[in-house]
Amino acid sequence: MASMNTKxxxxxxxxxxxxxxxxxxxxxxxxxxxxxxxxxxxxxxxxGRVLTDKTSSxxxxxxxxxxxxxxxxxxxxxxxxxxxxxxxxVQKDGYFDDKDITVYDKDFNNQPVPVTDLKLNRVKEExxxxxxxxxxxxxSRKDMSxxxxxxxxxxxxxxxxxxxxxxxxxxxxxYFELWDGFSADKISARYSLNDHEGRNLYNLKGYSFLLDELxxxxxxxxxxxxTKVNTIVRNNKHNETKLRVETDKGxxxxxxxxxxxxxxxxxxxxxxxxxxxxxxxxxxxxxxxLDATCFxxxxxxxFEFNDxxxxxxxxxxxxxxxxxxxxxxxxxxxxxxxxxxxPYLLVNYEAxxxxxxxxxxxxxxxxxxxxxxxxxxxxxxxxKAWDYFKASFKSFVQPGRTISEPINVITTKWTTNPYIRGSxxxxxxxxxxxxxxxxxxxxxxxxxxxxxxxxxxxEHATAVGSGCIHGAxxxxxxxxxxxxxxxxxxxxxx
Numbered sequence: 420m421a422s423m424n425t426k427x428x429x430x431x432x433x434x435x436x437x438x439x440x441x442x443x444x445x446x447x448x449x450x451x452x453x454x455x456x457x458x459x460x461x462x463x464x465x466x467g468r469v470l471t472d473k474t475s476s477x478x479x480x481x482x483x484x485x486x487x488x489x490x491x492x493x494x495x496x497x498x499x500x501x502x503x504x505x506x507x508x509v510q511k512d513g514y515f516d517d518k519d520i521t522v523y524d525k526d527f528n529n530q531p532v533p534v535t536d537l538k539l540n541r542v543k544e545e546x547x548x549x550x551x552x553x554x555x556x557x558x559s560r561k562d563m564s565x566x567x568x569x570x571x572x573x574x575x576x577x578x579x580x581x582x583x584x585x586x587x588x589x590x591x592x593x594y595f596e597l598w599d600g601f602s603a604d605k606i607s608a609r610y611s612l613n614d615h616e617g618r619n620l621y622n623l624k625g626y627s628f629l630l631d632e633l634x635x636x637x638x639x640x641x642x643x644x645x646t647k648v649n650t651i652v653r654n655n656k657h658n659e660t661k662l663r664v665e666t667d668k669g670x671x672x673x674x675x676x677x678x679x680x681x682x683x684x685x686x687x688x689x690x691x692x693x694x695x696x697x698x699x700x701x702x703x704x705x706x707x708x709l710d711a712t713c714f715x716x717x718x719x720x721x722f723e724f725n726d727x728x729x730x731x732x733x734x735x736x737x738x739x740x741x742x743x744x745x746x747x748x749x750x751x752x753x754x755x756x757x758x759x760x761x762p763y764l765l766v767n768y769e770a771x772x773x774x775x776x777x778x779x780x781x782x783x784x785x786x787x788x789x790x791x792x793x794x795x796x797x798x799x800x801x802x803k804a805w806d807y808f809k810a811s812f813k814s815f816v817q818p819g820r821t822i823s824e825p826i827n828v829i830t831t832k833w834t835t836n837p838y839i840r841g842s843x844x845x846x847x848x849x850x851x852x853x854x855x856x857x858x859x860x861x862x863x864x865x866x867x868x869x870x871x872x873x874x875x876x877x878e879h880a881t882a883v884g885s886g887c888i889h890g891a892x893x894x895x896x897x898x899x900x901x902x903x904x905x906x907x908x909x910x911x912x913x
Contacts, residue, residue, distance in 0.1 A: 421669045421670075422669050422670040422671070422672070423457075423669070423670075423671055423672070424658075424660060424671075424672045424673070425454070425455060425456065425457040425671060425672070425673050426451060426455040426456070426673060426674050426675060426906075427440075427443060427451065427455060427456045427457070427673060427674070427675040427676075427677065427902060428457050428458075428459065428662070428664050428671050428673040428675070428676050428677075429456070429457070429458045429459070429676075429677045429679065430459050430648050430651075430664070430676070430677070430678045430679060430680055431458075431459075431460060431461075431467060431678070431679035431680045431681075431877070432458050432459075432460035432462075432465045432466070432467065432642055432644070433466060433467020433468060433469065433679060433681075433877070433891065434466075434467060434469055434629065434630075434633075434888055434891040434892050434895065435467075435679040435876040435877045435878070435880075435891040435892070435894050435895040436458055436460075436467070436677070436679040436876070436895065437458070437465070437630065437633040437634065437637065437895070438633060438891075438892045438893075438895030438896055438899070439677050439679070439876055439895035439896070439898050439899045440456050440458055440633075440637050440641070440899075441633045441636055441637055441895075441899075442895070442896050442899035442900070442903075443455075443456050443899045443902065443903065444456055444636060444637060445636050446899070446900075446903060448903055448907065449903055450906065450907065451906075453638045453640075453641055454641070456637075456641055457641055457643065457671060457673075458637070458641060458642045458643065459643050459646045459648055459664070459666060459671070460642060460643065460644045460645075460646060461645070461646065461647040461648070461838045462644065462645070462836075462838050463644055463645050464644065465630065465634065465642060465644065466485075466627075466630050467485075467679075467681070467839075467891075468485040468486065468681070468833065468839060468842070468843070469483075469485050469486060469626045469627075469629070469630060469888060470483070470484040470485045471483050471484070471625035471626055471627035472484050472829070473625075473627075475827070475829050476723065476784070476827065476829075477723055477782075477826055477827045478723050478782050478783070478784055478827075480723075480768060480772070480784060481625050481627075482625075482719075482721055482786070482829065483622065483625055483626055484719065484829075484831050485626070485831075485833075485842075486626060486887065486888045487621060487622055487626070488619045488620060488621050488622060489513070489619070489620040489622060489889070490615065490619050490884070490887050490889070491615055491616040491617050491884060491887070491889065492616075492617035492618045492619070492620050493616045493617030493618075494616040494617065494883070494884075495616075495617070495884070495889045496884075496889050496892060496893050496896075497629060497888060497889040497892050498620065498889070501628075501629070501632075504632075506628060506632060507622075507624060507628070509620065512622070512623050512624040513620045513621060513622060513623055513624075514620070514621045514623055514771045515618055515619070515620055515621070516619075516621045516734040516735060516766065516770065516771055517618055517619060517734075518734045518735070519534075519540075520594075520734075520735045520736065520737045520764075521730075521733050521735070521736050521737070521815075522534050522539075522591070522736075522737045522738075522739060523736060523737070523738050523739065523811075523814040523815050524587070524590065524738070524739040524814070525739075525741055525759070525811070525814065527814070529813065529814055529815070529816070531815075532587065532739070537581070537583055537584060537587065538584065539584065539587055539588065539591055542580065542584050542588050543588060543591050543592060545576075546569060546572050546588065546592060547612055549568075549572045549576075550568055550572075550608055550611060550612060551612060553568065553571075553608075554608075554609050562607055562608060562609045562848050562849045562850075563608050563848060564603060564604050564605060564606060564607070564608060564848050565592060565593075565595060565603040565604075565606040565607075565608050565611050566589070566592075566593075566603045566604050567608065568608035568611075569588065569589055569592050570589075573585050573588070573589075587739070590739040590740055590762070591737075591739065593739075593740060593762045594737055594762065594764070595611055595613075596761070596762060596790040597717070597737075597762065597763070597764040597788045597789075597790060598613055599611070599715055599717075599790070599845050600715025600716050600717035600790055600791060600794070600841070600842050600843065600845055601713070601715050601716060601749065601790055601791040601792075601845060601847070602748035602749045602761070602790060602791065602792070603748065604747070604748045604749050605713075605748075605749045605847045605848060606845075606846075606847070606848075607846045607847055607848050607849070607850055608848075609846075610846040610850070610851075610852060621766075621771055623771065623772065626888065629888070629892075643668070645668075646666050646667065646668045647666060647667045647693075647838075648664055648665070648666050648680075648695055649665050649666060649667060649695070649696060650663075650664075650665040650695070650696040650697075650698060651663075651664055651665075651676065651678070651695060651696070651697050651698070651873070652664075652665070652698045653697065653698065653699060653868075653871070653873055654698070654699065655672065657672070658672055660672040660673055660674055661673075661674055661872055662674065662675075662676050662872065662873065664676065674872060674906075675872045675873075675874070675902050675905075675906075676872065676873045676874065677874045677875070677876055677895075677898050677899075677902075678695075678873065678874070678875050678876075679875070679876045679877045679891075679895065680695070680838075680877070681714070681838075681839055681840065681841070681877065681879070682709070682712065682714050682843075682844045682855075682877070682879040683714040683839065683840035683841050684838070684840070685709055685879075686709050686710070686712075686714065692837075693837045693838065693840075701868075702868070704858055704866065704867070705858045705859070705867060705868070707854075708851070708854040708855040708857070708858040708859075709855060711846075711850045711851040711852075711854055711855065712844055712845065712846060712850055712851070712852060712855050712879070713844070713845045713846065713847045713850065714840060714841040714842075714843070714844060714845065715790075715791060715841055715842050715843055715844070715845040716790065716791035716792075716794040716795055716833070716834050716841045716842055717788060717789070717790060717794065717842040717843070718788070718789040718790075718793075718794030718797060718798055718830070718831045718833065718834070718842070719786050719787065719788060719789070719829075719830070719831045720786065720787045720789060720797060720801075720804045720808070720828065720829070720830050720831075721784060721785075721786045721787075721827075721828070721829040721830070722784060722785060722786075722787075722804075722805070722808075722825045722827075722828055723782060723783075723784040723825055723826050723827035723828075723829075724782050724783055724784065724823050724824075724825055724826060725781065725782045725823060725826055726781075726782060726783070726820075726823055727769055727782070727783035728816050728817060728820040728821060728822055728823060729767070729783075729785070729812075729815055729816060729817060729820075730767075730815065730817060731767070731769040731770065731783065732769075732770055733767055733770060733815075734766075734767055734770045734771070735764060735765060735766055735767065736764070736765040736767070736815060737762060737763075737764055737765075738759070738762060738763050738764075738765065738811055738814060738815075739762055740759055740760050740761055740762045741758045741759050741760060743760045746760055748760065748761070748792075749791070749792060750792065751792055751795070752792050752793065752795070752796040753796075754796075755796065755800075755803050755806070755807040756793075756807075759808075759810070759811050761789065761790060761793045763787045763788060763789055763808070763811075764787070764788040765785050765786070765787055766785060766786045766787075766788070767785045768783065768784045768785055768786065769783045769784070769785070782826065784827075787808065791834075791841075794831070794833075794834060794842075795834045797830055798830055798831060798832055798833070798834050798835050799834075799835060801828060801830040804828055804830060805824075805825055805828060809822065843878055843879070843886040843887075844878060844879040844885060844886055845886070852885070853882070855879065855880075856879075856880065856881060856882045856885070859875040859879070859880040860875070860880050860881060860882070860894070860897070861874055861875070861898070861901060862897075872902075872905070874898040874901060874902070875898075876891070876894040876895045876897070876898045877891050877894060878890045878891040878894070880894050881893060881894040881897070
């Protein structure tokens with residue numbers, strides 16, 4: 420590809436990019452032909468942060484290494500469209516793994532934490548309501564970390580709490596680390612609460628079905644993998660097209676450009692080997708909004724065993740951390756911590772797949788969700804994962820059973836992938852999410868690049884479903900709709 424012209428160029432072949440192309444090529448109002456839409460993907464595979472691994476398991480399972488749930492089931496467009504089209508049957512292809520989470524802690528000698536008896540969930544719910552009210556009643560209040568505002572709550576209402584509630588609340592609130600993807604000393608209290616629109620449905624089928632459906636109506640010839648974008652020129656003067664995209668394989672001239680690269684890539688300086696140079700530079704309003712966000716690192720470690728030595732019916736286990744003292748939780752790890760200072764969430768595949776007959780061997784598996792900085796360490800040192808976690812498994816080994824060595828360990832590699840560099844967007848203390856969405860979504864007049872044919876899509880460019888697959892999907896649909904309306908209005912004028 421020395422140089423070529425196209426009407427629409429899409430940077431990134433993840434869900435947002437694929438949905439943009441799919442809509443442009445298949446919407447009944449579209450005048451675009453296959454050759455009018457080109458997707459550029461830096462990696463050697465399609466799908467971005469959606470990856471269903473069907474080959475690594477020794478038990479016959481497939482694992483979604485990226486997103487694995489349908490979140491916000493009341494408003495999840497991907498779920499509803501998949502059900503309506505017959506591609507996804509909830510009773511066969513999904514599982515609501517939302518029983519109350521079983522909680523373990525080293526203090527309780529192989530017994531679950533008596534969460535109900537200690538009324539810990541009620542206290543945790545009150546803390547969450549306190550956080551909401553604290554910032555709602557005075558919008559000017561200074562942001563602080565999730566750990567700090569927990570201390571504020573305990574100081575203010577400690578006379579109403581038992582000593583056990585105080586102790587374990589500070590541990591249980593760190594469950595948010597397994598949503599946000601980084602440690603609680605960095606999580607913004609102001610943005611810590613997740614306002615979910617419905618239940619969370621585990622996708623037993625694997626998200627590869629969504630990629631397959633989108634790709635079915637996008638010609639393979641219009642997706643160029645192993646093509647890294649280096650520079651985006653917004654005022655091209657080399658020919659009559661508005662935009663010039665310079666890649667390591669050549670130049671693409673286009674009228675419309677949709678940038679769907681991860682937030683982590685947008686945040687890189689143009690001088691970085693994996694960054695994108697903009698000519699002219701992006702306005703300060705956009706770069707400052709990007710700087711106010713972070714890119715999280717939610718990771719997964721999957722252990723497979725020849726036998727099932729844990730409760731096969733428990734759906735999820737939250738293992739609480741040990742006392743951390745003065746340890747800086749967010750500090751970069753050069754070796755595994757000496758004790759379990761990061762909580763983890765265990766998702767039990769044996770419970771999820773009880774009705775699934777896809778396994779080809781005996782045995783069982785579970786996945787642990789991890790957060791930064793532990794994720795980075797384990798993804799760089801996957802051979803250390805078992806030694807780090809195995810002592811904590813004594814908390815929930817079943818009576819009369821023995822913890823066996825794993826026959827297989829699979830870890831995510833998102834933080835070591837230079838084109839991904841983590842999991843999804845987040846907000847640290849004193850950060851902001853609304854500004855970024857306002858600048859990138861193109862939905863507010865006068866913000867971002869204004870009435871520009873350069874558009875942005877992805878889980879970071881939407882307020883609905885942010886951080887989720889359905890958010891990326893709907894943002895791609897949104898940008899395709901904008902282009903169709905703009906293009907059709909120009910054609911009508913002509």
